[in-house]
Amino acid sequence: MPKHILVGYDGSETARRAYLFALDLGICSKARITLLSVYQLENGADTAGLVMTENAGQRLDQLRAEVAALAPSPGAEVTVDLVQGSPGDALLSYVEKHGIDHIVIGHTERGALARWLVGSTSTDVLARAHVPVTVVR
Numbered sequence: 001m002p003k004h005i006l007v008g009y010d011g012s013e014t015a016r017r018a019y020l021f022a023l024d025l026g027i028c029s030k031a032r033i034t035l036l037s038v039y040q041l042e043n044g045a046d047t048a049g050l051v052m053t054e055n056a057g058q059r060l061d062q063l064r065a066e067v068a069a070l071a072p073s074p075g076a077e078v079t080v081d082l083v084q085g086s087p088g089d090a091l092l093s094y095v096e097k098h099g100i101d102h103i104v105i106g107h108t109e110r111g112a113l114a115r116w117l118v119g120s121t122s123t124d125v126l127a128r129a130h131v132p133v134t135v136v137r
Contacts, residue, residue, distance in 0.1 A: 014106030
């Protein structure tokens with residue numbers, strides 16, 4: 001059974017379902033849960049980087065409030081974190097740095113062109129993760 005579950009969270013409906021699934025799994029296995037949101041900076045966006053850094057605390061507070069609204073009494077230890085980077089890379093790096101032993105991530109259906117242009121975080125994580133991954137639709 002997992003001891004530390006990482007949930008990739010982007011605010012989408014599938015991410016919300018992934019969090020609630022992870023919460024149930026965490027309660028059953030008495031695991032800690034870390035909800036991780038990843039933000040990306042545009043190419044050469046030094047100014048955007050400064051603004052995001054200044055607003056990171058505010059965004060983290062918003063995430064905590066959103067998660068609390070989804071499950072006011074979660075029944076498991078839940079931590080919310082925010083990092084900068086490419087979503088797949090950031091999630092997998094977080095796994096290595098924090099001893100995560102299970103990943104839960106939502107999957108949003110996109111057309112072939114959208115997948116080709118922007119990729120799929122869930123597909124990327126599934127292909128490269130060295131821990132079990134649950135994809136929630």
